[in-house]
Amino acid sequence: MSYVTHLQCVECGARYSEKDDVMLCPACVSRGKAGILDIHYDYTAISRVISRDSLAKDTRRGIWRYMPFLPVDPDAGATHLRVGDTPMYESTSLARAIGLETVYVKDDGLNPTGSLKDRASAVAVSKALERGASMIACASTGNAASSLAGNAASVGLGTCIFVPERAPQGKVAQLLIYGATVVVVEGSYKDAFDLSSQAIEKWGWYNRNAAINPYLVEGKKTVSFEIAEALNWEVPDWVVVAVGDGCTLAGVWKGFKDLKAAGLTKGLPKVAGVQAQGCAPIAEAFRQGVFEIKPWREDTLADSIAVGVPRNPRKALMSLYESGGTVATVSDEEILLAMRLIGQTTGIFAEPAASASVAGLSKLVSEGVIGPGERVVAILTGNGLKDIKNGIRAASEPIRVKPDLWELEEVLREKGFDFEGA
Numbered sequence: 001m002s003y004v005t006h007l008q009c010v011e012c013g014a015r016y017s018e019k020d021d022v023m024l025c026p027a028c029v030s031r032g033k034a035g036i037l038d039i040h041y042d043y044t045a046i047s048r049v050i051s052r053d054s055l056a057k058d059t060r061r062g063i064w065r066y067m068p069f070l071p072v073d074p075d076a077g078a079t080h081l082r083v084g085d086t087p088m089y090e091s092t093s094l095a096r097a098i099g100l101e102t103v104y105v106k107d108d109g110l111n112p113t114g115s116l117k118d119r120a121s122a123v124a125v126s127k128a129l130e131r132g133a134s135m136i137a138c139a140s141t142g143n144a145a146s147s148l149a150g151n152a153a154s155v156g157l158g159t160c161i162f163v164p165e166r167a168p169q170g171k172v173a174q175l176l177i178y179g180a181t182v183v184v185v186e187g188s189y190k191d192a193f194d195l196s197s198q199a200i201e202k203w204g205w206y207n208r209n210a211a212i213n214p215y216l217v218e219g220k221k222t223v224s225f226e227i228a229e230a231l232n233w234e235v236p237d238w239v240v241v242a243v244g245d246g247c248t249l250a251g252v253w254k255g256f257k258d259l260k261a262a263g264l265t266k267g268l269p270k271v272a273g274v275q276a277q278g279c280a281p282i283a284e285a286f287r288q289g290v291f292e293i294k295p296w297r298e299d300t301l302a303d304s305i306a307v308g309v310p311r312n313p314r315k316a317l318m319s320l321y322e323s324g325g326t327v328a329t330v331s332d333e334e335i336l337l338a339m340r341l342i343g344q345t346t347g348i349f350a351e352p353a354a355s356a357s358v359a360g361l362s363k364l365v366s367e368g369v370i371g372p373g374e375r376v377v378a379i380l381t382g383n384g385l386k387d388i389k390n391g392i393r394a395a396s397e398p399i400r401v402k403p404d405l406w407e408l409e410e411v412l413r414e415k416g417f418d419f420e421g422a
């Protein structure tokens with residue numbers, strides 16, 4: 001049994017029960033609207049079974065320690081992979097470099113398949129098992145796909161995955177290794193998404209498409225539980241995260257709202273969403289103060305946030321409006337710079353989309369939107385090893401010498417190298 005009370009349409013407010021087995025609001029869909037649903041819980045009941053003390057004594061690692069907050073039947077079956085429980089570090093050198101006193105980085109690239117998407121996929125897989133599904137499908141810019149394939153493989157479910165042509169090779173390699181049927185769609189993410197929807201409809205597969213499936217945001221919100229728990233239930237002033245479809249941002253916000261509703265925390269952070277300058281439909285809508293999205297071209301090297309037609313803009317925009325948050329847009333050059341800065345100051349190799357969070361944070365600090373004394377958490381959503389092409393683009397060239405110590409010394413001196421390592 002879960003603590004879910006009902007599902008509610010974020011557009012028209014219509015309520016559905018779990019038994020209705022709907023993924024979108026049928027009333028809104030029939031009027032040509034998105035009809036995204038939000039999951040509601042009985043927080044009074046949750047607060048009776050989970051507390052700061054009970055969590056302090058709970059030795060389970062990963063997202064299942066927050067089970068009462070999740071929309072899954074604890075008996076349905078779950079992945080054995082350790083999803084969540086990723087480390088969060090305070091970095092004084094990164095803070096100094098971007099003009100802050102305190103910054104924390106949450107390394108979600110250390111999830112089993114290398115991205116925060118595992119938090120959503122773990123829930124998706126449990127839901128699919130609960131429904132008795134044997135095949136699960138999605139379209140993805142890359143990480144959602146590899147994450148679904150890995151989590152599904154861990155419980156023996158089949159996967160059919162649709163990716164756009166631009167998906168980096170590392171992510172496609174992951175899919176194949178996890179045994180997914182991989183369909184590379186000749187076109188954009190939107191084309192991959194549309195074809196996957198048609199196939200899911202036709203063959204009745206379980207749908208993991210993040211924005212459509214309201215259960216997935218619920219998995220993503222566990223990142224906020226971990227952040228709050230690591231900070232001793234003191235909520236940070238800001239949480240900064242990159243935005244593509246908008247589900248991650250919405251999940252982060254939902255997580256903090258859940259904790260407050262269940263009495264585990266007092267305040268709420270502001271959330272800041274970062275998009276690429278070449279693909280910023282959600283940032284544009286936020287700046288105009290509206291919910292309507294204009295489609296964009298997908299012109300950025302940060303493949304995970306190259307989402308020209310976001311599928312969950314309303315939940316993301318609501319998070320920004322409700323929290324008093326903001327957006328930043330960053331160029332590809334700024335993303336590559338941030339990638340190097342993160343690597344050099346924290347020892348974490350983050351992929352371009354993940355690095356965009358720090359690029360955007362740096363911009364918000366220099367614009368005075370985020371004050372130097374505010375406590376900030378940047379979520380590094382994915383691992384840089386998945387996309388080494390851009391990693392190499394971000395870094396400088398290595399030194400090349402013959403195997404000769406004299407030549408080495410000469411070249412290093414020419415470069416002004418500091419032999420003391422200061």
Ligand SMILES: *Cc1c(COP(=O)(O)O)cnc(C)c1O
Nearest residue numbers: 143244245246247248304381382
């Ligand atoms: C998916 C993803 C994002 C953005 O999440 P959305 O829910 O699409 O907004 C950011 N960073 C990485 C690494 C991702 O894989």
